[in-house]
Amino acid sequence: MNITRENVDALNAVVKVDIAKEDYNDKVEKILTDYRKTANIPGFRKGHVPMGMVKKQYGKAVLVDEVNKLLQDALNKYLTEEKLDVLGQPLPKTQDEIDWEADGFSFEFELGLAPEFDVNLKSKKAITHYNIIADDKMIDEQIERIQKQYGKLVSQDVVVKDSEITGVYTNEEKEIDNKVTLTLDKFKGKATAKQFIGAKVGDVVTLKTKGLYDDEHELMHALKLGHDDVHGLDIEVNFEITEINQRELADLDQELFDKLFGPKAVTSVTELKAKIKEDAEKQFLQQSDQKLLNDVTEYLVENTKFDLPAEFLTKWMQTAGEKDMDLDQAKDEYEKSEKSLRYQLIEGKLIEDNDIKVTMDDIKNHSREMIKAQMAQFGQMNPSDKELDDIAARVLSNQEEARRISEQLVSQKLLSVYKEKANIKVKELSYEKFVKEVYGDK
Known part of the structure; x- marks a missing residue:
């Protein structure tokens, strides 16, 4: 077997693989001999089929298979030994129909070669690496969220700015009947929130669905409708208030600290702020x-x-x-x-x-x-x-x-x-x- 390479340019090459009969003949003969031992051909006892008949029936298929295996193994080995950095995979060049009766075969493959280049990390303009800090405002807001999360709900007579309101969305035509709990900051427009201020249990607030929330997924959840149903939905819905609560902030005490971080891991508000910041x-x-x-x-x-x-x-x-x-x-x-x-x-x-x-x-x-x-x-x-x-x-x-x-x-x-x-x-x-x-x- 002989393998040669012609570099077309710095990025393209052609590899030629010449396979001689002695490269594959012994293997082909051995496989056909094994076939002869097991071949089931009418009129002949197993193991006594004439070799000429075995070759006629199986010879070309075995030859093609063995040459292809030999070709792939040789090509892969060549690329490894030559340390060629190729892109993609070698592409066989189109050639005339192969004469499988010949004593040897030639195959050509196109190669795409990886380019040689250097990498310069030193840009003229400096690239920014941000050091993001948790400022006091963020830490205080996080503490307030924690206090609300772990706080108690206290029943209220009327809706105020930070109330948690439970009620039922309804619309007879669209068969909407869904109970939800919401806060006024979830609505997209301030005018919508104002409609609730001062309302009591039993009051009904009429709302337009168009532009009710920033995100259609919020509307899906609120009305319990599918995505296609809320897309572009522009109807009126009623919201009947069934419960009004206000969340009383949890105390910043050891009981809360232990719930958040485990026993005695945090023991003061100063340590709490430091932990949240970290x-x-x-x-x-x-x-x-x-x-x-x-x-x-x-x-x-x-x-x-x-x-x-x-x-x-x-x-x-x-x-x-x-x-x-x-x-x-x-x-x-x-x-x-x-x-x-x-x-x-x-x-x-x-x-x-x-x-x-x-x-x-x-x-x-x-x-x-x-x-x-x-x-x-x-x-x-x-x-x-x-x-x-x-x-x-x-x-x-x-x-x-x-x-x-x-x-x-x-x-x-x-x-x-x-x-x-x-x-x-x-x-x-x-x-x-x-x-x-x-x-x-x-």
Whole structure:
């Protein structure tokens, strides 16, 4: 067997594989001999079928199968030994009908080669890494939410601004009859809330469904209708008040602290505020890091310049998916996936340059920590090593989950590289200001 390569250019090559008769003949003869021993052909005893008849019936199929196996094995071995970084898979070149009676065969494959390039993390303009803090306003609001959540309901005679109102939505035509509990801040318009102020049990408030809530899902829940039924719904509904309550704030005492964090973990309002701040900023750090990861990724894709074997990849995409595509469909698919492909190559280069590795021990340890954190949310604070190992083993038996965790760890290690080597400036601000600056939202 002989394998040669001709480089068309820096991104494309053609590999030619010449297979001689001595490369496959012994294997083909052995298979046909085994067939002869077991062949069931009318008129002949098993094991006594003439070899010529066996070859006539099975010879070509066996030959084709063995040559294809030999071809694939040889090509894969060649690509590995030559350390060729190929994109997609080798594509067989179209050739005239093969003469399977010949003593040897030649096959040609097109290769798309990965480009050579360097990655520069030092952007001219610094990329912002946000240090999001939980300010006093946020902490005080969170404490008030906790006090309301754990507070007592006190019956009221009339509706006031912060009442919890229970009642029934009705509309005879649409067969709406649904009991709900609501607060006035859930309504989209202030005028709607004003209709309730001063109302008593037994009063009926008539409301228009159009624009009643910010989100149609809220309307679905309130009226107990399907998504299609509430889409564009513009009718009047009646809301009959059956109960009015006001939530009395829970005392900030040891009993509440123990309910929230366990016995004696927090013993004062000062410690409560510190704990809320710490927990909130842990969550903010995850959000901030993800924003940094996204921003550096975008910078790298936009500023790391290299060519791709676009024509080859387009051709490869025609047959690479579950369904074959025509040329126009493949071109569209290539345009959609080009940015993702570029980042995969950049990421691979960064992983290689920075010697980033994820071991099975890394994956197991990360799984254990995830499981431990989840168990803590349900009050299981001290699981045994055996429990963690058993659950982690079940989780990692799912290859898709193991792959997801591995990718997560790679992202974490890349993030550490970015923090160390990229041109980054740190900006400290509250969560409210972060949302406004990054998302332009309220």
